[in-house]
Amino acid sequence: MSYSVGGRSIFSGLNLSIPRGRITALMGPSGTGKTTLLRLMTGQLKPTSGQILFDGIDVSALKTRELYALRRRMGMLFQNGALLTDMDVFENVAFPLREHTDLPEPLIRNIVLTKLQAVGLRGAARLMPSELSGGMNRRVALARTMATDPEVLIYDEPFTGLDPISMGMIVRLVRHMNNALGITSIVVSHDVKELSELSDTSYIIAGGKVAASGELKDLKGHQSDIVNQFVNGLPDGPVPFHYPAADYYQQLLGTEA
Amino acid sequence: MRSTRTVELSTGLFVLLGFAALFFMVTQITNRELSVNGGSYEVTAMFENIGSLRPGAAVSMAGVTVGRVDTITFDQNVYKAVVKMRIASNYNRIPNDSDAAIMTSGLLGGQYVGITAGGSEEYLKSGDRIELVQDALVLENLINQLVASFMGRRDEQNDSGAETSDDNQSGEGAQSKTEEAKQ
């Protein structure tokens, strides 16, 4: 699968498969297009060439209506939760149910309370999203995503900007969703430590390709420099510390900026 | 979540206020004293010049509105304006030799058709034509005539009268041209 934007190639010959019912981590340095990859998977973007198969269906070849039908089988958790700001927590979780089903109100209420209970926020049902902390926001978003019982859950940077406690809660939830419900999970992140205890398999993406794959703890001593730098968090390496510039001394002694 | 009832209540009040404004304008501001739908008959009159008479203008007798101007068209065969009027059917005893004049209400007021009753025993009925008409007074023509009559009086003293009437004619021709240009 390849993808390019405005002649600039983001991915070339990228090939990966996500095992059903497992937790897969997609990692890579900033700017490698992890979010773009997610958008390709969910059909928000179309690849320049190649296929994206979801349960044997080519996502990129679908018409809007079919794509929407397919998306009901996926759930996606956004970086900041992306709760609808004009409704409270309860209505946010109820939103996909109200949009897609004609369930009677008592049933909707039961489902919503069950999902909120699962993320530990049943007590916050009547709060507005602006009254929630970042971690709570993401947990509500998770409950909302779970409301329609998807087969695949995609987490886009679920750990960024969270304190260790909230982070621990999210890790536990991701693990729980996967174990208890058998949901296929895809986690995009660059938090090596969290992912190493969470993921079953990992892909490290760099330079538009899969640079390494396998269990994360096996990747620590990888022969590829970029993988090594990323997994071990080295400040300098193939991704240079210095942004390309003219020679330091020449610039200092010279006159141009 | 905001209370649904509050939203519905204020939206309802807003919509009602909007319709109240519309109702106020339609009933209080426009002239609907005479409903054309409530039974009416149609008469026509042909004028040389209707001035600025417009459809919707009042048709009145003795200052009382009895009808409305319906349409105004131009008849190419006789070069006259054809004014169709709808008169309320309760005013059904207007003599058929009545005359229609285009008048102006006030200095800046709009123009209307004033009907003065004649002496006939027969009354106007639907489709009739009022034969006796009086055109709109165009201010410029009036002034022109005034000026011309002054000039004419002076000319009479040292020149012939035939030339005066020629001058008058050409003056009026120019006048009507400028009027057309204005419109």
Next chain:
Amino acid sequence: MKLLREVTGNAGDFAATVGGVTLFLGRILGQTPRALLRPSLIIEQVHNTGALSLVIIMTCGLFVGAVLGLQGYNLLLRFGSEDALGTAAALALIRELGPVVTALLFSGRAGTALASEIGLMRATDQLTAMEMMAVDPIRRVVAPRFIGGVIAMPLLTLIFIAIGIFGVQVVGVQMFGVDSANFWSQMRSSVALDDIAEGAIKGVVFGFACSLIAVYEGYTAVPTAEGVGRATTRTVVISAVLTLMLDYMLTAVML
């Protein structure tokens, strides 16, 4: 035209924007039937764009009417025809000032609110999240707001005009002592139903244009704080220019 170029960059951008807006309108209209099946969403937007703009519309209507009363009275006094104040002011309000000033206020109050709300939903991934939940944001977010604006704007125009005439009456009749009977009767004899229709049609057209610009700018806003800010500014500027241009065209057609 210089202003237009300033707003849109250059002629090519301008054409592209026109095309983009038209296609966007097509998408909205395509989703309108389904959006109409959820009247509660539309009622909420009539509330947001209409009922919440009521105070500013009524205040401005009153003062525009009052100014019209002052200016009109002093002008007509020179011709000794101050009785025509009702006619002059009512026609000015119904045919021009009402629809145009309401549209300008509408784009300032409701248009910017729509643009920034949708823009923020875009910036915080709410629209994308909806797409991921297989909910079309055009149907769920954009269409109800657009329809709400189209419904609210003519009603606001009518309210503005009615309050404006009241303002003229306060200054003319109460303050300057124009004869009340003459004021109303002259107004009645020279304002036709056509005039009110002209005002109402302008209200509908401006509501259509201003709402469309607002939702388009919000929907296509660059998803950053700066981008949302720029979208609201563009909403006001484009709405104002468009309103005045459309006003000229409509007046030329309907006069």
